[in-house]
Amino acid sequence: MTGWANYLVFIVATGGFYALLALSLNLIWGGAGMVNLGLAGFFALGAYASALLTVNAGAPILAGIAGALVVGAIGGYVVTMSTTRLRGDYLAIVTLGFAETIRLVANNEIWLTRGSDGISGIPGPLKAELGGWFNAAYALGTLAIVALVWFALRRIDLSPYGRALRAVREDEQVAQVAGKRILRFKIEAFAISAAIAALAGALYGHFNSYVAPDIFQPLITIYIFLAVAAGGVGRVSGAVAGAYLVIFFLESTRFAAAAIPGLAPVQHAAIREMLIGLALIVVLRWRPQGILPERIPPAPRPQSQEAT
Amino acid sequence: MKAISDTVPRPHVPQRSEPDALLAIRDVRRAFYGLDVLRGVDLDVRAGSITGLIGPNGAGKTTLFNVVSGLVPPDAGSIRFAGRELAGASPEAISNAGLVRTFQVARGFPRLSVFQHLMLYGREQPGESLAAALFGSAESRRREAELAERAWQIARLLNLERVIDHPAQALSGGQKKLLEIGRALMAEPQLVLLDEPTAGVNPTLKAEIAHHLRALPARGITVLLIEHDMKFIGALCDPVIVMAEGRVLAQGGFEAVRADARVREAYMGVRA
């Protein structure tokens, strides 16, 4: 394939991983009003879980991905367990710490993770059979998984479960007085969300065939917050749209920054990161509802309309 | 009816509960930062009554509601509801036991629609499980349809049909008050605690709210409400309980309470 086609495939796949991360964040941020500032940590957790299962333990790829889902959900449970009774600020602090701790472990448990060298040779599904078409096929597969997760989350969103989650987001106390067991809702939602982030990580690893601690920069969490905020907090489709929007933004700033003459590469990178931070603040300030604002599903009209 | 002379003497001697009391509160105490807000509250709410709770600002009425609904645990005392002890139980357990409260400032879920509000207050929601959400369940669909029908009926009853898909934050003050009553109806509680159901609404709507509230006991819903409008209380509530300084000062018929010298001194004298 030509360079441009390869580039496109790379964009589609990366956007798919980001879309999964954005769907993960949207479930808890838009759904239950919780934040996960350690999204990059759960992303890494899933990537390492699946890589270790397939490379070190020789498990099939599907088992690796399933393992990533389980490990992610457990991680989410551990993180929320200690904070769900407390104000949201505490969860924010704990998730930040979680991501850093994951990075520390990945960097230092060399016997397991090979430290900063990372794990290479992660198998990709049907890689030999597909040959040069592997990347394109994998990108399409990623899109299919994004669609599947999108479908499931939309179902949750429109169900009584999603309604109760939203009540928790709007006012925990009133939700409690309305008889909702808010702890259960918060823990479940966060665990599912963490599992989806881990899934994104696992898919990334099998695509890239290599994972290392430095790949999972905290900055990824900012990208995803920007994606969800720009797409529309609380809107499942918005998360996917926002993820591709962020990819577009990231790639265009790459070219734009490179076009400024007389700057060192580190300065290009600095400008891009500044623009990301700036974009997030601008969206939160001037377009908090995003490009696809949250919608209220209309009440189903009663079938037995009495004639008046 | 208890005569006014029977009200709490000091030092404190807990009252015997009335045989048909749905809610019996005994010697409930609560302090905040060393300040005694509830100093041994005793009161009964008779099943099928519309009981009014009045008293000057700072008497502890809203705190009492917070304690009874489980948002604030009591320091001491007993809260018996339909034969069960509720002191210290969680808000959701109390709500699920059939005791539902509303909030003073029309608190709620600003970005959820009227319909979603009503649906949320339906009891027994098999659809509120992950499995049902993801894979669907016949039971969940059946219950949703039932609740949806009730929600529509209540919306019609309260004239909220037109705004049923509007978010609560877009409603007028009066509509918010009606929605509060709608939530109570939807929950089918045995007892509903209403915190100032007519605060800030015009006289026409006030009459409409009174009309809706008057119909609740016939549906099996007992009402305990906090209110400052004496005309409203006089027309709707029997008995009336007067709180002052963290205690029950008097209870009885509206006229009898109004005639009580201590009540006049603590409350009505100031206002009238």
Next chain:
Amino acid sequence: MDAILQAAVNGLVAGAILALPAIGFTAMFAVLRFPNFAVAAFATLGAYGGWMANAWLGWPVVAALLAAFVLAGAAGAVTQRVALDALRPAGPLTVAIAAIAANVILENVLRFAFGNDLLGFDLPLARDVRFGSLRIGPQQIENLILAVAVMAALFAFLAFTRIGKAMRATADNPDLARLKGIEPRRVELLAVFVGAGLCGAGGMLLGLDTSIDPLTGFRIVLSVFAAAVVGGLGSIPGAVAGALLIGLAEELATLAIAPTYKSAIGFVAILLTLSLRPRGLLGERAY
């Protein structure tokens, strides 16, 4: 035994320095009611501010520390006014997210200006002081004295000045403070200035005996949060106690585990505190 004593001494010095950003974080939280996650950038900015004053202008350490405080404090106040204030109606979590974005921006301003290279302060070399088998660097002693002096100045400010008292009153009860005629916006801005300034001073002290780079603040941010949470979010004496504990725990832990895991201690401390006593040592209720 000697190793334990040495680690304890190192831990106390590290804890005293850590106390400055921890106080800053907790004080901003107490007054503004949201966790200002830009503390990492404030600390780094202070480190660069102090370094510029020292290496470019040749200022002595105490004057450079003042420069660090003022630069970081000003950055905090400007961030608050320009980026964060307008978001407060949307809730504390939204403001906290915006603060992270602000952190990214500030950190990259420094990266743009100075690159990723390590920079060192211009200080005379000095030999370690020995007490028996204990070794203490003179820079450590100076840092300890400076950190304690900054804290003493802060406590005097809060205890004796009118505006300091107003800050405490606002932290205790904003409604009551408003009734007393305290203008909350002024107090808030001052709290951010002082809070971010303390982060800056801490950042510079951190860089004094090692070196600085754009991630100087980021590396300690978990310990800062841990100190504030262990002490009780919103409590200044709590932050001091928490910082000393975390400093000690981190240094003592290096006797048993790899030093690279030092910052994981903070995370474990946060989890333990929130599970067992969410209000921390000296804080108020956390839910």
